[in-house]
Amino acid sequence: xxxxxxxxxxxxxxxxxxxxxxxxxxxxxxxxxxxxxxxxxxxxxxxxxxxxxxxxxxxxxxxxxxxxxxxxxxxxxxxxxxxxxxxxxxxxxxxxxxxxxxxxxxxxxxxxx
Amino acid sequence: xxxxxxxxxxxxxxxxxxxxxxxxxxxxxxxxxxxxxxxxxxxxxxxxxxxxxxxxxxxxxxxxxxxxxxxxxxxxxxxxxxxxxxxxxxxxxxxxxxxxxxxxxxxxxxxxxx
Numbered sequence: 001x002x003x004x005x006x007x008x009x010x011x012x013x014x015x016x017x018x019x020x021x022x023x024x025x026x027x028x029x030x031x032x033x034x035x036x037x038x039x040x041x042x043x044x045x046x047x048x049x050x051x052x053x054x055x056x057x058x059x060x061x062x063x064x065x066x067x068x069x070x071x072x073x074x075x076x077x078x079x080x081x082x083x084x085x086x087x088x089x090x091x092x093x094x095x096x097x098x099x100x101x102x103x104x105x106x107x108x109x110x111x112x113x
Numbered sequence: 114x115x116x117x118x119x120x121x122x123x124x125x126x127x128x129x130x131x132x133x134x135x136x137x138x139x140x141x142x143x144x145x146x147x148x149x150x151x152x153x154x155x156x157x158x159x160x161x162x163x164x165x166x167x168x169x170x171x172x173x174x175x176x177x178x179x180x181x182x183x184x185x186x187x188x189x190x191x192x193x194x195x196x197x198x199x200x201x202x203x204x205x206x207x208x209x210x211x212x213x214x215x216x217x218x219x220x221x222x223x224x225x226x227x
Contacts, residue, residue, distance in 0.1 A: 034216075043218040
Protein backbone atom coordinates (compact mmCIF):
# COMPACT_ATOMS: atom_id res chain seq x y z
CA UNK A 1 0.00 0.00 0.00
CA UNK A 2 0.87 3.68 -0.09
CA UNK A 3 3.38 5.14 2.36
CA UNK A 4 3.73 8.90 2.82
CA UNK A 5 6.71 10.43 4.60
CA UNK A 6 6.57 14.05 5.76
CA UNK A 7 9.35 16.37 6.94
CA UNK A 8 10.03 18.23 9.09
CA UNK A 9 7.89 17.26 12.06
CA UNK A 10 8.23 20.74 13.55
CA UNK A 11 9.05 24.04 11.88
CA UNK A 12 9.42 27.50 13.39
CA UNK A 13 9.73 30.60 11.23
CA UNK A 14 9.66 34.31 11.80
CA UNK A 15 6.58 36.16 10.65
CA UNK A 16 7.04 37.19 7.05
CA UNK A 17 9.45 34.41 6.22
CA UNK A 18 8.64 31.43 4.00
CA UNK A 19 7.90 27.89 5.17
CA UNK A 20 8.42 24.71 3.17
CA UNK A 21 7.11 21.26 4.06
CA UNK A 22 8.12 18.24 2.04
CA UNK A 23 6.51 14.85 1.44
CA UNK A 24 7.42 11.73 -0.43
CA UNK A 25 5.12 8.91 -1.48
CA UNK A 26 5.76 5.34 -2.49
CA UNK A 27 2.95 4.32 -4.85
CA UNK A 28 3.62 5.55 -8.38
CA UNK A 29 -0.09 5.12 -9.16
CA UNK A 30 -1.02 7.89 -6.74
CA UNK A 31 -2.34 10.88 -8.61
CA UNK A 32 -4.05 13.15 -6.08
CA UNK A 33 -2.16 15.05 -3.39
CA UNK A 34 -4.07 17.25 -0.97
CA UNK A 35 -2.73 19.32 1.90
CA UNK A 36 -4.75 19.77 5.07
CA UNK A 37 -4.37 22.33 7.82
CA UNK A 38 -5.44 21.44 11.35
CA UNK A 39 -5.68 24.11 14.00
CA UNK A 40 -5.58 23.09 17.64
CA UNK A 41 -8.72 21.23 18.64
CA UNK A 42 -10.26 21.46 15.19
CA UNK A 43 -10.77 19.22 12.19
CA UNK A 44 -8.35 18.95 9.28
CA UNK A 45 -9.39 21.23 6.43
CA UNK A 46 -8.18 21.20 2.85
CA UNK A 47 -6.05 24.19 1.91
CA UNK A 48 -4.76 23.18 -1.51
CA UNK A 49 -4.46 20.09 -3.67
CA UNK A 50 -2.68 19.04 -6.81
CA UNK A 51 -3.20 16.32 -9.35
CA UNK A 52 -0.49 14.43 -11.16
CA UNK A 53 -1.06 16.14 -14.49
CA UNK A 54 0.10 19.44 -12.97
CA UNK A 55 3.57 20.32 -11.69
CA UNK A 56 2.69 23.37 -9.63
CA UNK A 57 -0.36 25.10 -8.25
CA UNK A 58 -0.64 28.39 -6.43
CA UNK A 59 -3.33 30.02 -4.34
CA UNK A 60 -2.34 33.41 -2.95
CA UNK A 61 0.41 32.77 -0.38
CA UNK A 62 0.23 29.00 -0.70
CA UNK A 63 1.78 26.89 -3.44
CA UNK A 64 2.30 23.18 -3.97
CA UNK A 65 4.81 21.54 -6.28
CA UNK A 66 4.87 17.96 -7.50
CA UNK A 67 7.74 15.94 -8.93
CA UNK A 68 6.22 12.69 -10.17
CA UNK A 69 9.54 11.20 -11.21
CA UNK A 70 11.01 11.60 -7.76
CA UNK A 71 7.66 11.05 -6.03
CA UNK A 72 8.04 14.26 -4.07
CA UNK A 73 5.59 17.04 -3.37
CA UNK A 74 5.99 20.15 -1.28
CA UNK A 75 3.94 22.89 0.33
CA UNK A 76 5.26 26.44 0.23
CA UNK A 77 3.82 29.23 2.36
CA UNK A 78 5.15 32.71 1.71
CA UNK A 79 4.85 35.81 3.90
CA UNK A 80 3.86 33.69 6.86
CA UNK A 81 1.50 35.11 9.46
CA UNK A 82 0.78 34.00 13.04
CA UNK A 83 -2.56 32.56 11.91
CA UNK A 84 -0.66 30.13 9.71
CA UNK A 85 0.47 28.37 12.90
CA UNK A 86 -1.11 24.89 12.81
CA UNK A 87 -0.36 21.27 11.98
CA UNK A 88 -0.14 20.61 8.25
CA UNK A 89 -0.72 17.16 6.74
CA UNK A 90 0.12 15.99 3.27
CA UNK A 91 -1.73 13.04 1.77
CA UNK A 92 -1.79 10.89 -1.32
CA UNK A 93 -4.40 8.76 -3.00
CA UNK A 94 -4.88 6.80 -6.18
CA UNK A 95 -7.94 5.68 -8.10
CA UNK A 96 -7.16 2.05 -7.42
CA UNK A 97 -7.82 2.61 -3.73
CA UNK A 98 -11.14 4.37 -4.31
CA UNK A 99 -9.59 7.61 -3.20
CA UNK A 100 -8.70 6.63 0.33
CA UNK A 101 -6.17 9.11 1.63
CA UNK A 102 -2.88 8.06 3.18
CA UNK A 103 -1.63 10.89 5.39
CA UNK A 104 1.85 11.98 6.31
CA UNK A 105 2.71 12.30 9.98
CA UNK A 106 2.13 16.05 10.09
CA UNK A 107 4.24 19.18 10.55
CA UNK A 108 3.69 21.53 13.45
CA UNK A 109 4.31 25.00 12.00
CA UNK A 110 4.85 27.86 14.42
CA UNK A 111 5.06 31.40 13.10
CA UNK A 112 6.80 33.65 15.58
CA UNK A 113 5.63 37.27 15.71
CA UNK B 114 -25.16 21.64 3.78
CA UNK B 115 -24.08 21.39 7.40
CA UNK B 116 -21.06 19.32 6.52
CA UNK B 117 -20.09 16.03 8.09
CA UNK B 118 -21.77 15.70 11.47
CA UNK B 119 -20.35 13.57 14.24
CA UNK B 120 -21.74 12.77 17.65
CA UNK B 121 -20.98 12.91 20.42
CA UNK B 122 -18.27 15.59 20.39
CA UNK B 123 -16.82 14.28 23.64
CA UNK B 124 -17.17 10.91 25.30
CA UNK B 125 -15.74 9.77 28.60
CA UNK B 126 -16.29 6.17 29.50
CA UNK B 127 -14.95 3.55 31.82
CA UNK B 128 -12.76 0.73 30.64
CA UNK B 129 -14.82 -2.23 29.53
CA UNK B 130 -17.83 -0.22 28.45
CA UNK B 131 -19.21 -0.16 24.93
CA UNK B 132 -18.75 3.05 22.98
CA UNK B 133 -20.63 4.02 19.83
CA UNK B 134 -19.55 6.93 17.66
CA UNK B 135 -21.88 8.29 15.00
CA UNK B 136 -21.40 10.03 11.69
CA UNK B 137 -23.66 11.66 9.13
CA UNK B 138 -21.82 12.28 5.85
CA UNK B 139 -22.48 15.14 3.48
CA UNK B 140 -25.59 14.45 1.44
CA UNK B 141 -24.70 12.99 -1.94
CA UNK B 142 -21.26 11.76 -0.93
CA UNK B 143 -20.67 8.07 -1.52
CA UNK B 144 -17.42 7.44 0.32
CA UNK B 145 -17.09 7.54 4.08
CA UNK B 146 -13.91 7.20 6.09
CA UNK B 147 -13.21 6.69 9.78
CA UNK B 148 -9.86 8.00 11.07
CA UNK B 149 -8.25 7.89 14.48
CA UNK B 150 -5.85 10.62 15.55
CA UNK B 151 -3.32 10.32 18.37
CA UNK B 152 -0.12 12.15 19.12
CA UNK B 153 1.90 8.98 18.72
CA UNK B 154 0.39 7.62 15.51
CA UNK B 155 -1.01 10.68 13.76
CA UNK B 156 -4.01 10.22 11.47
CA UNK B 157 -4.75 6.56 10.87
CA UNK B 158 -7.39 5.28 8.49
CA UNK B 159 -9.48 2.66 10.28
CA UNK B 160 -12.02 1.73 7.64
CA UNK B 161 -13.75 3.18 4.64
CA UNK B 162 -17.02 2.57 2.85
CA UNK B 163 -17.95 3.07 -0.76
CA UNK B 164 -21.68 3.16 -1.49
CA UNK B 165 -22.32 1.85 2.05
CA UNK B 166 -20.10 -1.21 1.50
CA UNK B 167 -16.94 -1.64 3.61
CA UNK B 168 -14.02 -1.67 1.18
CA UNK B 169 -10.96 -1.79 3.39
CA UNK B 170 -10.98 -2.43 7.12
CA UNK B 171 -7.32 -3.36 7.41
CA UNK B 172 -6.76 -0.36 9.65
CA UNK B 173 -9.18 -1.53 12.31
CA UNK B 174 -6.86 -2.27 15.23
CA UNK B 175 -8.59 -5.38 16.54
CA UNK B 176 -11.86 -7.24 16.83
CA UNK B 177 -13.07 -4.88 19.54
CA UNK B 178 -13.65 -2.34 16.77
CA UNK B 179 -16.53 -2.63 14.33
CA UNK B 180 -18.15 -0.21 11.89
CA UNK B 181 -21.40 -0.20 10.00
CA UNK B 182 -23.06 1.91 7.38
CA UNK B 183 -26.71 0.83 7.16
CA UNK B 184 -27.58 3.60 4.69
CA UNK B 185 -26.02 6.45 2.77
CA UNK B 186 -26.61 8.97 5.51
CA UNK B 187 -25.39 7.22 8.64
CA UNK B 188 -22.43 5.29 9.95
CA UNK B 189 -21.33 4.03 13.35
CA UNK B 190 -18.01 3.02 14.83
CA UNK B 191 -18.31 0.78 17.86
CA UNK B 192 -15.69 -0.22 20.39
CA UNK B 193 -16.52 -3.08 22.72
CA UNK B 194 -15.05 -3.44 25.22
CA UNK B 195 -13.22 -0.14 25.36
CA UNK B 196 -9.70 0.18 26.75
CA UNK B 197 -7.66 3.21 27.88
CA UNK B 198 -5.41 2.90 24.81
CA UNK B 199 -8.46 3.60 22.63
CA UNK B 200 -8.44 7.19 23.89
CA UNK B 201 -8.06 9.40 20.82
CA UNK B 202 -9.93 11.75 18.54
CA UNK B 203 -12.00 9.87 16.00
CA UNK B 204 -12.78 11.64 12.75
CA UNK B 205 -15.30 10.76 10.11
CA UNK B 206 -14.83 12.11 6.59
CA UNK B 207 -16.82 11.85 3.38
CA UNK B 208 -16.19 12.47 -0.28
CA UNK B 209 -17.56 11.87 -3.75
CA UNK B 210 -15.28 9.26 -5.21
CA UNK B 211 -16.07 9.83 -8.89
CA UNK B 212 -15.11 13.47 -9.08
CA UNK B 213 -11.80 13.55 -7.19
CA UNK B 214 -13.21 15.98 -4.66
CA UNK B 215 -11.65 16.60 -1.32
CA UNK B 216 -12.50 14.57 1.75
CA UNK B 217 -14.47 16.70 4.19
CA UNK B 218 -13.89 15.98 7.85
CA UNK B 219 -16.36 16.12 10.69
CA UNK B 220 -15.52 17.90 13.94
CA UNK B 221 -14.38 14.68 15.52
CA UNK B 222 -15.24 12.81 18.70
CA UNK B 223 -12.75 13.04 21.53
CA UNK B 224 -12.90 9.71 23.34
CA UNK B 225 -11.41 9.24 26.77
CA UNK B 226 -11.44 5.79 28.32
CA UNK B 227 -10.58 5.79 32.01
